[in-house]
Amino acid sequence: MSLLQNKLPAVWQAKWIDPEKAHDKAERQPASVLRRRFTAEKAENAILYITCHGLYEARLNGQRVGDFVLAPGAGDYRKRLTVQAYEVTALLREGENELSVTLGDGWYRGNNGIDGLNCLFGSDLALLCQLEADGRVVLASDERFEASQNGPVRLNDLELGESYDARLEKIDGWHGVTVRDFGMNNLAPTESVPIVEAERFPGKLFTAPNGETVIDFGQNLAGYTELRLTAKAGQRLTLWHGETLDENGNFTQKNFDPGERNKNGGIPQRVDYICKEGLNVYKPSFSIFGFRYAKLETDAKLDDASFTAVAVYSRMAQTGFFSCGREDVNRLFENSLWSMRSNFCDIPTDCPTRERAGWTGDAGAFAPTAVYLMDCYSVLRKWLGECRLAQGEDGLVRNIAPVNDAGGMISNMLQGSAGWGDACVLVPWALYEAYGKTEILEENYDMMCRWLAFCEKRAQKTRPHNLLNPWHKYLVDEGFHFGEWCQPDVDNMDAMKKTMMFGSPEVATAYYFRSASLLARIARILGKPEDALRFASIAENARKAYRHACLKKGEIRSERQCEYVRPLAFGLLEGEEVQAAADALNELVVKNAYHLNTGFLSTPDLCPVLAENGHADTAYRLLLQTDCPSWLYAVKKGATTIWETWDGVREDGTVHDSLNHYSYGAVSGWLFRGVCGIRLEEGRLRLRPCPNKALGFAKAEWRSPVGTIRSAWEYHDDKLIFDFTVPVPASIELPDGTTCEVKEGEHRYEVLL
DSSP, rough: OOOESSOOSSSSOOOOOEEGGGGGSSSSOOOOOEEEEEEEOOOOOOEEEEEEEEEEEEEEEEOOSOTTBBBTOOSSSTTTEEEEEEEEETTOOOOEEEHHHEOOHHHHHSSSTTBBOSSSSSSSOOOEEEEEEETEEEEEEEETOOEEEEEEEEETTTTTTEEEEEEGGGGOOOEOOOOOOSSSSSSOOOSSSSSEEEEEEEEEEEEOOTEEEHHHHEEEEEEEEEEEEEEEETTTEEEESSSEOTTTTEEOOOOGOGGGGGGGGGGOOOOEEOOEEEEEEEEESOOOOEEEEEEEESOOTTTTEEEEEEEEEOOOOOOEEEEEEEEHHHHHHHHHHHHHHHHHEEEEEEEETTOOOOOOHHHHHHHHHHHHBBBHHHHHHHHHHHHHHOOOTTTOOOOOOSSSSSHHHHHHSSSOOTTTTTHHHHHHHHHHHHHHHHHHHHHHHHHHHHHHHHHHHHHTTGGGGGTTTTTGOOOOSSSSSOSSSTTTSSSSHHHHHHHHOOHHOOOOOOOHHHHHHHHHHHHHHHTTHHHHHHHHHHHHHHHHHHHHHOOOOOBBSSTTHHHHHHHHHTTTOOHHHHHHHHHHHHHHHHHHSSSOOOOOTTTHHHHHHHHTTOOOHHHHHHHHSSSSSSSHHHHHHOSSSOOOOOBBBBBTSSSSSSSSGGGGGGGGHHIIIISEEEEEEEEEEEHHHOOTTTSEEEEEEEEEEEEEEEEEEEEETEEEEEEEESSOOEEEEEETSSSEOOSEEEEEEEOOO
C-alpha cells in the first residue's frame, strides 16, 4: 500500500460525517470508531481517499491502511487540510468488505502548543473518505456509516497521553452518524512524506532510589512505548514518559514543566492501560511523547513483560554520515541526528515535549545542517507552505507556523522577530543550495518579497537616538525581536525586556541586510533583474545603516562573541576589518578560557568564521571543549540528543528546559562543510577540508542530490592523507594551498607535514 502524492478525487461523492452525539460535545470524549460494510467487484486499481477533523487510523477488512502515523498530519486546518490517497488494491476483496476508521483528537481539538489550548480548530470530530475501484466509487462517507464511542481508546491527546481499556476491543453501542456541512474548499492533496514508525529500542527495568520502577530505553526520542505482557483482565499499567532522571537518580518531568499549564494537568505524557485476559500487546495510536525513560506503575506481574520505545518521525532517509578519532564528537553528531529525528514530525518543531511548535527561528538556524543529515526536502517544503498560510496581510511572518495559539492581543504583538521571520528566506535558500531546485524559490518568492516589504516598512520607524544615522530609514530598531536568544550567562527574559525597550538594531539590521542580499540573488536566479536591483539597493543601504550604528571607525567593540560572528558570517565588514574582527573574536574566546558565549542565532556560524579566518585551532578547541558551556558538556553528561540550553543538566544534577532541541546541533553542519570541507553551492561542488590533529582522522559521506560525496583525511606519521570521492566535477582546495579541478571519481592526495 503506497501513499499517492498530489491526488484528489475527480468528484467528491463523500460527505463529512460526525460520529459523536450532539449532547456529548461539552466534555472530552473517547475515540470514535466508524464502520461501513459494502460490496465490491474485483479491481485492478483501488484507491482510498481519506482525511478527517482530528487524527485517523483506517482499516480495510481488518488490515491497517498505510503506515502514516498521526495522519493527516499537522497544519492550519482552517486553511489547508491534506487528503491522503492510498493504493489499497491488495486489501479490497471481491464481495463483502468492511472499512473501519478510528478518530482521535490530535492537533485539531487536542492540547496544542505553548499554552496547551484545546479545540483550537473546532470541537467536533469528522471523517471524509471515498474508495474508488477502477475509477468507480464503491464507498463514500455518508449517513449509512455507523459509529461508537464504546471502543478501547477512552482518552487520547498528543500531549496528555492515552487511556486504553483492552477489555473493550469488541465494540458495541453502535449508532448513526450526522452529516455535516464543513465544506471542501480547504482540502488539498498530500505533497509531503508520511510520519512513520522507525527505530525500536528495548527497555531495561530498574528500581530507582525512591523505590519506583523505571524503564530506561537508552535513547531520548520522540515516539511511544509498545508494551507486551500476559495479564489478568482488569489489571492496570500506567506509564509516565520523561527525558531524564533527577539529581538523585529518580524519574522526573521537571525539565519540561510547563508552569501555568500545570493547573490544567500539565504535560503528563501518560499512558493508562487496562489489561484483557491473556496476552496484551499495545502501543498508542493518537499520542506521541519525548522521552528516554518511563516510570511504571502496575499491579500486574512482569515476568514475561517487555517494553519497547518506538521512534516516530517523518519518513526521511539519513543522508549524512560522519566519524572521527574522538568518540565524544561522534556522539555529538549522533545527538544532532536524534534531535532532528525527534523534531521533524510532519513539520520541524522545537521540542517533542513542552511546546511541539514550528518555531521559525529554529528551522532557520538548522536548515543548512538539516540538508546534510537527512533527506528533509519534503518536510521543510510542507512547513514553508504553513509559513505562507500564517503570513499576515502586511507581510509579517509569524514566529510559529502553523499557528497554534488563540491569537490574542499580546500574541499578535510579539511576532515577526528578526532571525525568526527571516527563516522564510533562509530555509528556501538552504534547500536550493543543497537540492538545486528553483521550484522552492518560486513557491516562496512572494512570501519572501512580502516579508522584506514588512521589514522595509518597519525600518521607517526609528527611535530618536538613531535619527542622526544617515541611513536610519534602513536601520531596524523597532518592532518585537528575541535578539540573540539563549546566550549563556544572560537571562532570556531580561534580555527580551531590554530589546523591547531599546530595540535590537545590531541583530535586526543584520538580518534585514542578510534577507535583502539573498533575495537579490534569488531574484536573479528566477530571472527578475529589476527586483534583483531593488533588493540589492536595500541590502547596501541596510549594510551602511548597520555599519554606522554598530561599528566605531570600522571596529566592533563588544564583549559578546555574537556581535563579531554575525557581521563576519553575513559579510557586513570590509577589507582589513574582516581579519581584525576575526582576531578580536579569537581573543574573546581565548579570554573566555575557550568557551563560547553565543546564543541561538550566531552559534551555527561561530566555528566557521574562526576557521575561515585563520583561527582553526580555536574553532577546534571550542568543538572539543567539555566544560559548560560547550557542545561536549552535554555528551559528558550522557546526553543522547541536543539540549535547549547549554546547562540542561547542571553539575549538581538538577535539570531544566528541554533536552531535545536540534538548534545547537547545527555544529554538525560544520563537520561537513568545514572539518571535511564538503560544499555544494548552487550546483557547484567544492572540497575544502580543514584538518586538525586533535581529531586524528575525520571522514564524511553525504548522499547528496548530485550523488554520493566522500571526504576523508587522516594524519599518518609525517603525512596528511586526503581521500575524496566525487560524483560530478569538483574543485579541491588543500590546506597547503594546492588547488585543482577534478572529474568525477576517486582522488587521493598526500601532504608532507
